[in-house]
Amino acid sequence: MYDVVIIGAGITGTMLARDLSRYKLKVALIDKENDIADGATMANSAIVHTGYDPEDGTLKALLNPEGARIYDTLLDDLGCRYRTAGAYIAACGPEEEAHLDVLADRADRRGIPYEWLTGDEARRNEPNLNDQVTKVLNFYTTKIIYPWEVAIACAEVAVGNGVELYLNSPCTGIDKTESGYTVHTPEHDFETKLIVNAAGVCADQINAMVGKPRFEMRPKKGEYFVIDNNVHYVDHIIFPVPSAKGKGVLAVPTVYGNTLIGPNSDYIASTTDTGSSFQGLDYVRTNIVRIMKNAPLNRSIRNFAGLRPSSSVSDFIIEEAADAPGFVNAASIESPGLASAPAVSKYIIENILRDKLEWTENPDAVMTRERPVVMAELSEEERAEMIRKNPLYGRIICRCEQISEGEIVDCIRRPCGAHTVKGVKKRVRPGMGRCQGGFCEPRVLAILARELNISPLDVVLDSKASRILCQENR
Amino acid sequence: MRNYQAVIIGGGSAGLAAAVTLKQKGIEDILVLEKDGEAGGILNQCIHNGFGLQTFKEQLSGPAYAERFEDQAEQLNVEIKLNTMVTGLNAQRQITYVNPDEGYVTISADAVILAVGCYERSRGAVEIPGERPSGIYTAGQAQRYLNIDGYLVGKKVFILGSGDIGLIMARRMTLEGAKVYGVAELMPYSNGLPRNMKQCLEDFGIPLYLSHTVTKIYGHDRLEGIDIAKVGPDRKPVPGSEIHFDVDTLLLSVGLIPENHLGDEAGIEMDPRTRGPVVDESYMTGIRGIFACGNGLHVHDLVDFVSLQAARAAEGAARYIREGEPEGRTVNTAAGENVLYVVPGKIHTDNVPGHTEFFFRVRKPMDDAVLTVRAGSKVIRTVRKKKLIPSEMERLLLTQKQLTGLEGDLVIEVREN
Numbered sequence: 001m002y003d004v005v006i007i008g009a010g011i012t013g014t015m016l017a018r019d020l021s022r023y024k025l026k027v028a029l030i031d032k033e034n035d036i037a038d039g040a041t042m043a044n045s046a047i048v049h050t051g052y053d054p055e056d057g058t059l060k061a062l063l064n065p066e067g068a069r070i071y072d073t074l075l076d077d078l079g080c081r082y083r084t085a086g087a088y089i090a091a092c093g094p095e096e097e098a099h100l101d102v103l104a105d106r107a108d109r110r111g112i113p114y115e116w117l118t119g120d121e122a123r124r125n126e127p128n129l130n131d132q133v134t135k136v137l138n139f140y141t142t143k144i145i146y147p148w149e150v151a152i153a154c155a156e157v158a159v160g161n162g163v164e165l166y167l168n169s170p171c172t173g174i175d176k177t178e179s180g181y182t183v184h185t186p187e188h189d190f191e192t193k194l195i196v197n198a199a200g201v202c203a204d205q206i207n208a209m210v211g212k213p214r215f216e217m218r219p220k221k222g223e224y225f226v227i228d229n230n231v232h233y234v235d236h237i238i239f240p241v242p243s244a245k246g247k248g249v250l251a252v253p254t255v256y257g258n259t260l261i262g263p264n265s266d267y268i269a270s271t272t273d274t275g276s277s278f279q280g281l282d283y284v285r286t287n288i289v290r291i292m293k294n295a296p297l298n299r300s301i302r303n304f305a306g307l308r309p310s311s312s313v314s315d316f317i318i319e320e321a322a323d324a325p326g327f328v329n330a331a332s333i334e335s336p337g338l339a340s341a342p343a344v345s346k347y348i349i350e351n352i353l354r355d356k357l358e359w360t361e362n363p364d365a366v367m368t369r370e371r372p373v374v375m376a377e378l379s380e381e382e383r384a385e386m387i388r389k390n391p392l393y394g395r396i397i398c399r400c401e402q403i404s405e406g407e408i409v410d411c412i413r414r415p416c417g418a419h420t421v422k423g424v425k426k427r428v429r430p431g432m433g434r435c436q437g438g439f440c441e442p443r444v445l446a447i448l449a450r451e452l453n454i455s456p457l458d459v460v461l462d463s464k465a466s467r468i469l470c471q472e473n474r
Numbered sequence: 475m476r477n478y479q480a481v482i483i484g485g486g487s488a489g490l491a492a493a494v495t496l497k498q499k500g501i502e503d504i505l506v507l508e509k510d511g512e513a514g515g516i517l518n519q520c521i522h523n524g525f526g527l528q529t530f531k532e533q534l535s536g537p538a539y540a541e542r543f544e545d546q547a548e549q550l551n552v553e554i555k556l557n558t559m560v561t562g563l564n565a566q567r568q569i570t571y572v573n574p575d576e577g578y579v580t581i582s583a584d585a586v587i588l589a590v591g592c593y594e595r596s597r598g599a600v601e602i603p604g605e606r607p608s609g610i611y612t613a614g615q616a617q618r619y620l621n622i623d624g625y626l627v628g629k630k631v632f633i634l635g636s637g638d639i640g641l642i643m644a645r646r647m648t649l650e651g652a653k654v655y656g657v658a659e660l661m662p663y664s665n666g667l668p669r670n671m672k673q674c675l676e677d678f679g680i681p682l683y684l685s686h687t688v689t690k691i692y693g694h695d696r697l698e699g700i701d702i703a704k705v706g707p708d709r710k711p712v713p714g715s716e717i718h719f720d721v722d723t724l725l726l727s728v729g730l731i732p733e734n735h736l737g738d739e740a741g742i743e744m745d746p747r748t749r750g751p752v753v754d755e756s757y758m759t760g761i762r763g764i765f766a767c768g769n770g771l772h773v774h775d776l777v778d779f780v781s782l783q784a785a786r787a788a789e790g791a792a793r794y795i796r797e798g799e800p801e802g803r804t805v806n807t808a809a810g811e812n813v814l815y816v817v818p819g820k821i822h823t824d825n826v827p828g829h830t831e832f833f834f835r836v837r838k839p840m841d842d843a844v845l846t847v848r849a850g851s852k853v854i855r856t857v858r859k860k861k862l863i864p865s866e867m868e869r870l871l872l873t874q875k876q877l878t879g880l881e882g883d884l885v886i887e888v889r890e891n
């Protein structure tokens with residue numbers, strides 16, 4: 001009998017799994033996909049918003065500032081890469097400047113630091129800021145992260161402490177039992193006292209398996225350009241003044257020196273369609289000019305799209321379902337879901353699960369994770385030492401990002417390790433660069449086949465059916 | 475720090491030819507750094523015939539062509555470090571490399587020759603909307619899977635872009651039992667060599683859709699299908715003209731880009747048109763003692779010219795090592811009407827060392843055109859050209875006399891008759 005089954009291994013589910021793993025509880029974390037963080041957590045702006053944006057009185061307003069504060073130490077504890085880039089909210093003219101005052105007022109009340117810059121001051125730091133920008137509010141503690149790295153790190157900690165992870169396990173039905181629920185997946189049934197529904201855009205479907213949801217998911221697509229990291233476009237995150245439609249089209253530096261330009265925001269009818277479109281990318285192209293000039297879209301190395309887990313309710317929904325005791329929704333986790341995740345997890349434990357379980361700390365639990373070896377981050381002496389111990393660290397596989405075979409092997413062998421080409425890409429980045437795997441994918445595929453002891457024909461890109469090779473040639 | 479007379483980065487056809495020439499010119503203390511486990515570069519995966527017609531007057535396969543240069547290099551005792559990736563280069567000609575045996579090592583050189591090759595434009599760079607399943611490859615990637623690793627990537631194939639690698643893969647995959655449904659090309663003309671159009675498409679009855687592009691990708695796991703559509707003069711898809719193909723494989727053959735990571739790091743000025751370094755007639759970049767050649771300089775369609783150019787770069791480097799930088803004034807060269815780019819990007823007009831050969835490409839196919847070279851308003855040379863196409867690189871010789879004392883940019887332009 002499980003104490004908790006968490007459905008969905010995005011940032012919400014993995015963060016909760018990690019926090020629960022501190023205690024002597026039997027927890028299963030299940031996801032329908034073939035890797036952790038394949039949903040919204042894989043495709044977003046990657047910003048730890050400080051929490052000035054949500055309207056007063058919402059759960060978002062409560063959890064976003066707190067989440068951002070927890071990240072201050074959590075990211076180091078988890079060995080995750082981040083940069084305190086700072087966020088410029090750029091206003092053009094008096095009307096938009098007035099809106100900046102609203103944001104500054106909220107920030108004051110929530111204890112969030114900021115500074116004011118004139119348009120010219122801001123342009124001195126960010127020469128590609130548009131000439132129309134008259135005033136800038138700089139939330140200088142805003143961080144950028146690698147979102148899936150955080151989710152993977154949380155899952156590693158959780159699994160290390162005894163949480164069971166089941167991938168390729170779509171929840172297909174839930175039955176009420178005397179002591180709780182049975183969660184059905186094609187290969188396993190899970191008897192559990194409690195369920196946390198962190199299924200992103202599918203949260204309403206999961207809720208409907210036990211009762212009548214009070215919300216309906218309405219996925220909103222956001223599409224981006226990824227700009228080559230040899231183009232230095234921005235240092236700070238640059239936002240237009242937020243409007244009713246959302247945070248607008250931004251320019252966001254990434255922790256590895258690329259720039260994201262996007263997203264648009266379009267409701268779509270599907271929960272799986274993460275395809276990009278001419279119209280969506282055109283929207284990005286025509287709207288980035290509101291605040292930026294010289295947008296280097298011709299240096300794009302990739303487009304991608306993510307689905308915001310938005311719903312008919314404009315706030316996070318974090319509560320026990322009224323008609324299903326022991327079934328807890330962590331739903332409608334749209335932006336700032338990443339930034340809020342540590343606080344969402346804390347909130348679930350303290351406000352919802354507190355009275356439903358026995359909370360004994362596990363004395364053996366390790367809540368931190370050591371950062372995997374990243375050769376590019378080491379000093380010369382450290383690198384020499386690593387290669388002396390294991391020459392594979394001296395064999396470069398990815399020429400764009402200069403990643404060694406040793407790092408790739410490490411990420412396959414770790415707990416919750418990579419077992420797909422995309423899994424390797426998510427963890428150590430070969431294929432993230434300008435050649436997009438043109439050179440290194442065949443090499444990564446060969447390493448995966450060797451390490452997993454499978455035929456190259458059985459190596460997949462991402463999902464189980466996404467094979468890369470079709471047949472041996474004679 | 476160990477200093478060499480010359481270090482060559484990249485052991486493909488350009489790097490090997492440069493090494494051989496340096497040795498022949500008496501520059502003995504040289505080193506070639508190659509990141510792969512064998513020399514030869516991209517030629518190793520080009521097992522088709524069609525290499526070396528100019529150089530050796532016979533049709534060789536890619537590996538056979540490379541072997542000729544490897545043999546020469548071996549006879550001349552060229553030191554080649556394999557599995558050795560260059561990770562850093564600076565304007566002082568210090569080079570950092572890494573390999574499993576030595577770890578990270580920094581060396582310096584009197585002259586550095588960049589012979590780093592190119593990479594293929596990927597899906598992101600061409601903005602194909604839709605999902606991102608497996609089954610989409612650059613043509614060179616599929617070629618490597620097939621010719622080096624021994625695996626076919628798919629059975630029902632479509633190809634976007636009429637670049638040569640795509641055309642060659644159309645034939646190769648057909649011969650291996652795959653069905654190639656067609657090739658779509660955005661432009662109203664092909665980007666491949668005429669001989670490849672004939673031998674790889676026409677001879678196999680594979681349709682070519684000119685002025686078409688892929689407008690949609692289907693499939694969440696593995697590719698299930700694509701739509702192509704006609705494009706108008708603005709190169710935007712024309713609604714309603716879509717054709718659907720049920721395919722499990724899409725190959726992209728949409729252009730090659732010189733690899734300029736190291737050049738950027740050293741601060742070398744790049745030509746936005748070739749996306750390789752700006753060089754002078756000795757193939758020296760804007761940074762003293764650093765030279766560039768081959769596909770890392772600008773993309774070539776014939777390996778023979780790569781070898782030729784690399785030899786010239788090596789001659790330039792040898793001269794630089796012995797005599798230092800050429801003195802005197804330089805003028806820039808410029809791509810005029812209907813010309814895409816011109817290499818070299820600048821030339822000396824005092825102490826011109828001899829003939830200079832210019833490489834250029836035209837922007838569109840032209841029958842019967844006049845090519846004019848001028849400096850300022852002064853016309854230096856005109857040539858009548860029967861047929862010019864973008865996929866074939868053009869060459870033009872100017873003599874010492876024609877180049878000496880020029881004033882103003884040297885412009886190459888082409889007008890249709």
Ligand SMILES: Cc1cc2nc3c(=O)[nH]c(=O)nc-3n(C[C@H](O)[C@H](O)[C@H](O)COP(=O)(O)OP(=O)(O)OC[C@H]3O[C@@H](n4cnc5c(N)ncnc54)[C@H](O)[C@@H]3O)c2cc1C
Nearest residue numbers: 008010011012032039040041045047171200222337338339
């Ligand atoms: C375009 C865009 C930009 C964004 N920018 C930011 C930002 O800058 N900052 C920020 O804080 N937030 C941002 N967000 C929001 C943030 O990405 C999300 O709030 C967050 O990733 C949600 O995490 P999650 O774990 O709740 O959902 P997800 O990551 O979507 O995880 C849900 C998981 O549930 C699984 N699942 C679904 N159905 C089932 C089933 N039946 N059985 C088993 N598993 C199932 C899915 O496979 C998935 O892995 C952005 C979102 C988008 C789309």
Ligand SMILES: Cc1cc2nc3c(=O)[nH]c(=O)nc-3n(C[C@H](O)[C@H](O)[C@H](O)COP(=O)(O)OP(=O)(O)OC[C@H]3O[C@@H](n4cnc5c(N)ncnc54)[C@H](O)[C@@H]3O)c2cc1C
Nearest residue numbers: 484486487488508509515516524560590591768769776777
């Ligand atoms: C698929 C294909 C088909 C072709 N077909 C024909 C044909 O039929 N006939 C014909 O005549 N020509 C053909 N060509 C053209 C011709 O063969 C190539 O242009 C030529 O081989 C390029 O040589 P190169 O040395 O410049 O580049 P490459 O062969 O790419 O060599 C560059 C070398 O540099 C190494 N390198 C790069 N960066 C580093 C680094 N940082 N550190 C160490 N090493 C590095 C690479 O590993 C590589 O070995 C074809 C080209 C291609 C790509």
